[in-house]
Amino acid sequence: DAGVIQSPRHEVTEMGQEVTLRCKPISGHNSLFWYRQTMMRGLELLIYFNNNVPIDDSGMPEDRFSAKMPNASFSTLKIQPSEPRDSAVYFCASSYGLQRERNEQFFGPGTRLTVL
């Protein structure tokens, strides 16, 4: 298995531009998570989906952030407009969800976003 795939790996953009981050979860997993990691705030859960449905988006910072999961094999996190304070590493993770014996999350390599 290729693991969780994220693209792009690096993104440099200017303030005000739209940024779209992409994630392909591990095949068969039914939960998908978006995290943000910064030195100041550590690792934060932004949103998670179960069976393509958003379950908890309480970590989404504000309306500039949106996430979709149109099917079981693809998810996007969009920032519009982007701001310098959005600069961070964004991780996508997936798991088998509520199956307690197999609920560990597998993380992708992350997207390092820099907003100038």
Added chain:
Amino acid sequence: AQSVAQPEDQVNVAEGNPLTVKCTYSVSGNPYLFWYVQYPNRGLQFLLKYITGDNLVKGSYGFEAEFNKSQTSFHLKKPSALVSDSALYFCAVLTSYNTDKLIFGTGTRLQVFP
């Protein structure tokens, strides 16, 4: 509210010595606890988890963790540290039984010196 605490920002240990990375938790009900490791410029990797049963859980790369209900702790241990174990370690807890939302600790940086 469910939470985990990692009281040490950094742990330093000499290669070959035993290591311990501490984690305490606060949950209502029985906890589901996890340890993850993050190497530089990589995503987090699952090391081990405690659901129920044996208090000593064995995981990847020779790591193990001991669940202690009376002390509400889940410390990560390894009998003999390697320089390659140097990384950032995260403890995490599931927030409830009917969700798979994890709450992560702030992380502990482990530095193993040759």
